[in-house]
Amino acid sequence: MKTRPGWTEVLTCAEMRALEQAAMDSGKITGLALMEAAGAAVARAIQGRWPLPGHATVLCGPGNNGGDGYAVAALLARAGWQLRVLGLDNMPGPDAAEMKRRWAALGPIELLTCDAFRAGADSDVYVDAIFGTGLARPPEGELAQIIALLGGLGGDRACFAQRLVAVDCPSGLCLDSGAHLGRPRAGDDRDPHARLTVTFDSPKPGHFLERGPICCGELVIADIGLRQWRECDGRALRPARLIAIWPPLAVEDCRAAIYAPPANRLAKQGGHKFANGHALIVAGPLGQGGAARLGARAALRIGAGLVTLAPPKAALIEHLGPPDALMRRGVDDDEALAAMLADPRITAVAIGPGCGVDRAGALLGAVLASNRACVLDADALTALAARGFEGLHDRCVLTPHGGEFARLFPDLDEKLNGPPALRPPRHGDAAHPDPMRHMADLHARAEAAPQALTGRHGPLYSKLDAARNAAARAGAVVLLKGPDTVIAAPDGQARIHSAHDIPWLATAGAGDVLAGIIAGLLARGLPPLEAAATGAFLHAQAARRFGPGLIADDLPGQLPGVLRDMGL
């Protein structure tokens, strides 16, 4: 999936509805004008990719997504396209009804049935305007069959996918979770895959999570004139409500994150190596040191001023080789570690990779008691699951993959991966009597109890909900790994990093390198959420830069090139 570069703010479907409602209630913009802008954006995107007018089939659903479809049809027809429009025999809302009426003045509307859809001549472009953000339950009956047809038209999905343009999303996709309603959570062959998806104002979480990046194709984010209504009671929407996304991170963001002097950097050290922090990487017993060494190498490459590897004394011999810049110090037990961490110049700790669960369990208490910024990964997470969350604090970053997440948060994992539990529609989300009040309400609740908001969005429990709930429960930053890595802080702020384009990053030891990068950034003084999110991005960029054939050992060596490519 291609997106525009830089941080991208994301709105949940409920936030999008509240924003739209607030804009309309201001009296300065009408729903019809928004729909006209949305239709024009889709028509523009089509004309940009198919410059010569051809034949288009537009499938219009029962709500405003369908209204957008009628608007697209009218604009394409005026531009010389041959149109075939299929719609439903229902009474849509006033804006969609007006768009339907405008189209009806230009051409016929056939009933949207499987038979009618199948019977039509082949088209250059199919516009999917059946369901958008309003999908509240799995599609059923005829519409479900039509969506399945879109997923595998004529058994030749690959060919059809090149011609499918989705309005807001391929129909059936839940834009809060990225799962297909009514389909296996892991997806199947009948999910519609679009060449192009045009969404409005902001992307939604589902564009980046689970099946979203696979099914949406190229994502176009169209400005439809809602920007100024992002203000509520004079305040901008808070970051807890807006989720920044890469890829790719804009150079300025990265420079600010890595090289701006953070408040908690050791101010008096000036250009001394301690000014860039000192990361301690705990290593495991003899024969298991490779993982921690990978992390240590990554922490050095990302610019920690000093990095010390701390294996048991008996394992020091294993670490005699390069890099020579790495310091080694034997640490046998929690007392020795506590004594070492009494040195205030050690600014971050990573524990877990290759550590062994017993050793991680024995040393975890000293790491947490030191109150240092720390990364808990691999064996440290298994030890944490057995030990409990006591002592965790908001400078801890937990980096579980799916299996570790399930051990740490079994109930949240079950909600995420068990049979989908559809929630009833949320009262007041769609048409709140006072939208500005509704927005203020969302803000107030996010401030008071961010976790109370998670799980309110979308009919399905999402990976974003799970990461936010986990972070709130642990009182620490949680980075839930995957092709869609979700990073959440206890206060509800969250980031999504989509790396569906680099399947070769799923390789042994890559997680150890990520832990080292984050530890290096923490050592440099980055706040935990930024260290985790920037680390996930730089880790992925290193894999992109190397390409297929990557092994984890290659990643640290790519980091200088990644930073150089970004002009840093």
Ligand SMILES: NC(=O)C1=CN([C@@H]2O[C@H](COP(=O)(O)OP(=O)(O)OC[C@H]3O[C@@H](n4cnc5c(N)ncnc54)[C@H](OP(=O)(O)O)[C@@H]3O)[C@@H](O)[C@H]2O)[C@@H](O)CC1
């Ligand atoms: N927000 C904005 O700023 C803008 C939004 N815009 C556009 O509006 C779209 C959102 O429109 P929307 O809210 O009308 O929802 P939409 O996706 O058309 O579906 C709702 C309809 O489907 C029905 N329905 C639901 N589930 C069903 C099922 N399983 N099987 C059958 N029916 C089902 C549901 O019925 P109900 O649940 O009410 O019974 C209702 O009739 C958004 O994606 C974007 O394209 C732009 O125009 C400009 C600005």
Ligand SMILES: [K+]
């Ligand atoms: K759609």
